[in-house]
Amino acid sequence: MDTTTSSGLWQSTSIQYHSVNENPLSSEPHLQIIHQQQRHCYGSTSQGEFPLAASPSIVLHVLTECYLDPQDLARLEASSRFFRQPANFSPDFNLSISELAALDMCQSRAVFKPMTQSERETLKERCGGSWKLVLRFLIAGETCYRREKCQAIAGPGHSVVVTKSGAVYTFGSNTSGQLGHGTTEEEWRPRLIRSLQGIRIIQATAGAGRTMLISDIGQVYAFGKDSFGDSEYGVDGSRTATTPQLVESLKGIFAVQAVIGNFFTAVLSREGRVYTFSWGSEATLGHQTEPHDQEPHLLKGDLENVPVVQIAAGYCYLLALTCQPSGMSVYSVGCGLGGKLGHGSRTDEKYPRMIEQFKHLKLEPVVIAAGAWHAAVVGKDGRVCTWGWGRYGCLGHGNEECETVPKVVESLLAVKAVHVTTGSEACKPAKARTSGFIEAEAGTGCPDQSDKLNILERSHLCLDRVGKTLRIRSWRQRAAWDRAPCLSKREGKSRTC
Secondary structure, three states: OOOOOOHHHHHHOOOOOOOEOOOOOOOOHHHOOOOEOOOEOOOOOOOOEOOHHHOHHHHHHHHHHOOOOHHHHHHHHHHOOOOOOEOOOOOOOOOEHHHHHHHHHHHOOOOOOOOOHHHHHHHHHHHOOOHHHHHHHHHHHHHHHOOOOOEEEEOOOEEEEEOOOOOEEEEEOOOOOOOOOOOOOOEEEEEEOHHHOOOOEEEEEEEOOEEEEEEOOOOEEEEEEOOOOHHHHOOOOOOEEEEEEEOHHHOOOOEEEEEEOOOOEEEEEOOOOEEEEOOOOOOOOOOOOOOOOOOOEEOOOHHHHOOEEEEEEOOOEEEEEEEEOOEEEEEEEEOOHHHOOOOOOOOOEEEEEEOOHHHHHOOOEEEEEEOOOEEEEEEOOOOEEEEEOOHHHOOOOOOOOOEEEEEEOHHHOOOOEEEEEOOOOOEOOEEEEEOOOEEEEEOEOOOOOOOOOOOEEEEEEEEEEEOOEEEEEEEEEEEOOOOOOOEEEEOOEEEEO
C-alpha cells in the first residue's frame, strides 16, 4: 500500500496552513500581544483551517511512520469519526485509517512478513479481530524475549551467545554434545558453531545437557541429549547429537521461542500457540508421553484459543504470558509444590490456569521469568513480583518464606524495572566447575535429602532505566541445598518435582 500518493485527493483541495497576523507590536511591554489565528483540524476550507479529510494519505503516513502505540490508535478512533470511517485504501477499502496504520506497522515486522494472507487473517481472529490487537501482540512478543537481538544464555553447565548477525558461540560443559561442535570435549573459551554457517539464529535456550536454537525463518535446531528426566525414568540418555539437528517434527510450525525444563521442552509458535515435548506417563502437562518423545503436543486447555507472547520453563512447571483484548495475563501449569504456580496452593495443575493475583494487585505483566522453584514478573508500571520457594531470600522480600501467590518486591518500588531473570539450581552429577572457581558435588536437578551441594552464587537482575542509563540491581541467593523444596511420590519412589 502506497501511503504517499492519492491522485484524486491531491487535485481537489490544496492544504491551507495557519496564518499569523503581522500587525506591529506595541512598544509598551504590557501591551505586546501576538494575534494568531488558531489552526483547526476540522471545518471548511477557509483561511487558517486544515481539514484532515483533505489528505488522508498524509495522515496515514504520519500515523505509520511515528510508530504510534496500538492504544493511541484506538483512542484516535474513539475520539473522531474520521479515524473510524472506511479510508478507501487498498488492500482493504473498508479499513479505517487507524486500522490501516496498524496493518502497515505489522507488515514491517520480520515475523509477520512471510505470513500468507490466510495466516494473517487467522492471527487477526485469534488476537481479537483487529489489526491494532495484532500489532499489540507482535510488540508484546518483541518486548518479552527480545528476539532478533544479541543474546547471552547461561545454562546449568554451558553458555550460549547469539550475535546480532545470527552467529552462535558456545562454551562450557559438553558431556552430551550440547555445545554443538561435533565432540564431547569441554570448551573453556567461546567457540563458533561452524555447521550453522548460512543460518541466521535469533533465539537460543540452554538446559541440562541440551541446547535449542531458532532461526529467523522459524526452524528449530536441537543438540545434546534427547531424553528427559534420566534419573527419574531410568533412561541412560545414550542418544545424543553433537551438532545442531533440525527438529523434523516442527517443520510445519514457525517457532519464535523455545524453553527447556528438566522433564520437558516447550516451543512457542508465531501465532501464539504452545507445543510441548515429553513429560512422562503422569500427564502433568495434559498429555501422556515418553521420555524420548520428539513429537510436539499442543498445550490443551484455556491457552488453545488465547495468543501467547512469551513462555518460561522452571524445573517442573511452565509459565505463559498471554495478550488478550482485556489485557496481559499469566498462566501456569505443572507441578505446584512450593507454591510456584502462583494460585495460592501447592497443588499440581494439568492444564494452564490463569494467575488471578495480578488483578488484585492491579498489575499488568509484561515480562515473565521462571526459575527452578520460584518465578518473577515485571509489570507495565515497572513493579516486580516474585513467588514460589523463598529459601535463602531468593524472592527478595527480606525473609525465607514461601509465597504461593505473586507478591510485589517492596525494596524495588523506587525503581522502574524493565526486565527480570531468575536462576536455576539444576546441576549434573559429578564434580562440576561453577563460575570458574567454585567446585560443587551435585545431584541431578533438585536433589533428594541425601544430596549435598556446596554454596553457589546466584543472582536476580533487574534493569532499571534512569534517564538515558541502565543500572543493574541484584540481590544474592546463596543456595546450599540440604533438602529439596518439594517431593512427591511416584511408583513408591521419592522424587523431586
